[in-house]
Amino acid sequence: xxxxxxxxxxxxxxxxxxxxxxxxxxxxxxxxxxxxxxxxxxxxxxxxxxxxxxxxxxxxxxxxxxxxxxxxxxxxxxxxxxxxxxxxxxxxxxxxxxxxxxxxxxxxxxxxxxxxxxxxxxxxxxxxxxxxxxxxxxxxxxxxxxxxxxxxxxxxxxxxxxxxxxxxxxxxxxxxxxxxxxxxxxx
Numbered sequence: 001x002x003x004x005x006x007x008x009x010x011x012x013x014x015x016x017x018x019x020x021x022x023x024x025x026x027x028x029x030x031x032x033x034x035x036x037x038x039x040x041x042x043x044x045x046x047x048x049x050x051x052x053x054x055x056x057x058x059x060x061x062x063x064x065x066x067x068x069x070x071x072x073x074x075x076x077x078x079x080x081x082x083x084x085x086x087x088x089x090x091x092x093x094x095x096x097x098x099x100x101x102x103x104x105x106x107x108x109x110x111x112x113x114x115x116x117x118x119x120x121x122x123x124x125x126x127x128x129x130x131x132x133x134x135x136x137x138x139x140x141x142x143x144x145x146x147x148x149x150x151x152x153x154x155x156x157x158x159x160x161x162x163x164x165x166x167x168x169x170x171x172x173x174x175x176x177x178x179x180x181x182x183x184x185x186x187x
Contacts, residue, residue, distance in 0.1 A: 131186040
């Protein structure tokens with residue numbers, strides 16, 4: 001016997017069979033608390049003032065948008081070690097700072113014909129979509145490199161480097177500095 005399909009959206013943490021009673025108030029109304037907070041702060045930054053009306057509107061958006069988009073969110077990724085995640089973010093922030101200086105130096109002082117732009121294919125040991133996305137985003141956030149494509153089998157990233165002498169050394173650096181740490185964060 002088939003159950004009738006409902007037109008009501010399924011909230012995060014709720015199954016389609018309608019076990020709404022098992023979903024707590026907080027989980028029902030704020031399925032993604034970090035997104036809610038981010039949306040509130042983003043709204044306050046966009047209106048460029050902090051008053052009661054702006055806070056109320058930001059809160060409404062911060063609550064409503066995650067509720068209506070919760071069906072599109074996959075399961076929350078498991079994070080093995082939040083502390084390692086914080087260390088990773090600090091390493092990436094430092095690398096972004098240094099890469100900004102290097103790219104500025106290349107653009108300002110190196111003649112165009114001396115810039116050695118190259119494409120490299122980075123083989124992946126990562127398997128989960130969240131981990132691969134984190135690596136691709138990390139590479140792209142670092143000035144001078146951009147992730148361009150993921151192979152159809154999900155095993156190789158195509159990366160463009162602004163200035164590169166040794167492709168093998170850069171692949172090893174990406175794998176040791178970023179991929180290895182991301183692998184320790186995501187299962």
